Amino acid sequence: MTGGVAAVVVAGGRGTRVGGALPKQYRCIGGMAVIRRTLMAFTAHPDIAAVQTVIHPDDEGRFADAAVGLPVLAPTHGGATRQASVHAGLEALADRAPDIVLVHDAARPFASAALLDRAIAAGRTGAAIPGLLVSDTVKAVDPAGRVVETLDRSRLRTVQTPQAFVYPALLAAHRKAAAAGRDDFTDDAALAEWAGMSVAVFDGEPGNVKLTTSDDFRRAEADLLAALGDVRVGTGYDVHTFDETGDHVWLGGVKIPHDRGVVGHSDADVALHALVDAILGALADGDIGVHFPPSDPQWRGASSDRFLAFAVDRVKARGGQIAHVDLTVVAEAPRLGPHREAIRARVAEILGLSVDRVGLQATTSEKMGFIGRREGLVAWATATVRLPWTTP
Template identity: 50%
Template sequence: MRIAALLLAAGTGRRYGAATPKQFIALGRRPVIRHAAEALLPHVALLQPVGDAALLDPALHGLSSSSPDAAPVLASIPGGPTRQASVHAGLEALDALPADLRPTHVLVHDGARPYVPAALIARVIAALSEHDGAIPGIAVADTLKRTRDSLIVETVDRHALFRAQTPQGFRFELLRDLHRQAAANPGSELTDDAALLEHAGHTVALVPGSEDNIKLTYEEDLVRLERLIGPALLPRTGTGFDVHAFEEGRALILCGITVPFERGLAGHSDADVGIHALCDAIYGALAEGDIGRHFPPSENTWKDADSARFLVHAGERIAARGGMLVNADVTLICERPKIGPHATAMRERLAALLGVELDRISVKATTTERLGFTGRGEGIAAQASATVLVP
C-alpha cells in the first residue's frame, strides 16, 4: 500500500472572519496547516499541498528535510473554487507522477484540522485494507433540532448519526475516476469525498474519530486548539563559546556587522565569533552538535564564507523541528573595539537572520580587566545562550 495525502488549503475561511485564511493563522507560533502536515507525514509516502503557493510554501518550508524518514512534500498546486474542485486538482497532480511514485491509496485532509492523533490516521489506513474508503467520525451526542424561521419544527433522531472528520482515505484510482465523472457532469457540490463513493454504491467504513480533531471554523476553536498544542512545546537551552585571534588584513565582522577596526579575526570562514557562538548555542539547545558538524572547517566550501549563512541554517533547524526561538543572548569579550556603539545594529542583524522580533535578541560586551589573551588584545571571545521551544 503506497499512500499519498492531499492537504487542502484553498479555502478562504469566510466563517472565521480573519484577513488571513484560517489555515495559515499562527497556532503555537506555527501556521495551523504546518501542524496538519506534520501529523500526516509519518503515515504517508507523499504529501501534496493544494492551495496558494505564496502562502503554502512559507508555511511548509523545511518539512521535507526535518527528518531523514520524512515523506517528500511535493510542490504546491493551485486549488479550485470549491473543495471538490481542489480535491480533483490534487488527484490529477498525483496521477501525473511517474508510475513508480503514483499512490495506491490517498488520504484527503483539511488544512484547518491541525491536531490529528496518530492513532486516528492509523485506523483510517487499516480500514482501507478491506474497504474502498474509510472516514473517521464522532457519534452525535447532543439532541438535534430542525428549525424554520428560528422556530423548532422537529426533533431529529440522533441515533446512528455521526460527525464526519478528516483525513478520509480511499483507493486512489477509484476516487480519481469518481472525481473525473463528477467534473464531467457538474451538479450539486458535495461537502466530503465519502459522498462520492456513497452515491456510486461503494462501501465506506466509519472508524472512531477524536474530539481533539477540531476543525478551525470560529475564533473560539483557536482557543481550544491552543490548549491542545501549547503544552507540547518544551523549553530547551543551549550555550556556545568561541574565540578567534586577531589577524592583519582582514575585515572585522561581529554579529553580522562590519566593525571599523585596524584588524580582523583569523578563521576559516569570516571568523564572526559572535555568530559562531550563537550557532553553537542553538545547535546545543536542539541537541544537534556544533557548528563544525554542520559546516566542517576542513571543507573549502566554507573558506571565507559569510557566517550569516550558518545562523540562517541554525534558525531553519529550529523551524524544521517545529519549534520557536524564545531568546538569544550574546556576550562579546574584548578590550577593543568598543562594542556599545554597534550593539543595536548587531541585534537588528541577528534578529533579521533568525526571523524573530528584536526584543528576543541581546548583544552586550565585557572585558577581562586586561587579563588573559583578550586583555592583551590578542583576539576576541564570545559566549552565547539560546532558549528554544520544541515539541
C-alpha cells in the same frame, strides 16, 4: 516514487468566519501557523511518502513562509470549491500514482499519528472516513422550527478528516463528477458515495477539531498552553578565536565573507553553538560537548546546523516545542548588519519557527579585550521551551 501513501491537504479557503485579513490556516496558535502544524503531522508520519498542499493563488508567499524546511511537494492552486481544490490536488499526484490517498483539511491541525495510522489502514478497503458518535439527542425540525422527528443517534456520526481512499478510485470519481458538471459535494465521502463507492467509518478523535471561528482559536490556544505549561528558559555561551587562514566565518548558519577564518573542531559557528547549549540547558540535557565531543573525529568540520537540529529533536522527543530564541553576537568584525535577516531566517528554518520568534542582536566590545583586539567572536543565546507538565 510511485505507489505508497500520499496526502492532499486542502488549504485554499479564506476562513471568513474567523474574521481578520489573514486566512485562518495561516493564523498562529501556540506560536506556529495552523497549516504548519497540520503539515508537520503528515510529514512526520513514516508511512506517508508525499504531501501535496492545495492553496489559493494569492497565498504563495504565506505558504512558503509557513512550510519552510518541511519536506512537502510544491503546492498546487485550488479551485472555486473545495471539491475542485481536492481534484486539483489529486491530479497533481497523478505522476506519483500513490496507492492510498488521505484528504485532510488544513484547518484541522491536531490529527495524531494514531489517527493517521487508522486512516491508512482503513483506506486500503477502498474508502473510509473518521467519525465520532453523537452524544446529544438530535431532532429534525420543519421550516417553522417544530420538531418532526427524533433521530436514532446510534446510527449517526459526525465526520472528520483525513478521509482515506484508494487513489485511482477517488481520482476517477472526481473526474466523473467534473465531467457531469457536479461541483456541489462538500466532502469526498459524499462524492465517493455518488460514484458508487462503499464508504466505511473508522474511529475519529475528539481532539481533531476543525478551527472555524474565533472561539475555536481561543480554545485551541488555551488547550495548547495548558498542555505545554512547563515553561523552561536556557542560556548558552560560546567563543572562538580567529586564525590567519580562511576567508569566511559561519554565523547562525550563514557563510559570511571575512579576511580570517575561525578555529574550531566543527565549522565553529558560535551563534549556533550557543543556541544549542541554550536549548539543551532548558531541557537540563547536558551541553553540546556532551553530545558532540570535539575528541570524536566524526564531528571534524561538521556543519553546526546538524547540532541545532539534534537539539530540536530532543525537544520534540519530550513532546515540547521551542517558543522563542534570542541571540547576541559580539564582534568588531565582520559586520553582521547586512546578514541579520539571513541569519534569522536560517535559524527559524532549522528550528521550525516563524522568523518573528528569532531575535538577533549584534554589537561590539568598544575595542576592549580580546574581542576589541579582533582576536575572536562571542555569542550568547537564550531559548524559551515549552514542555508538557509532568509529575515531579
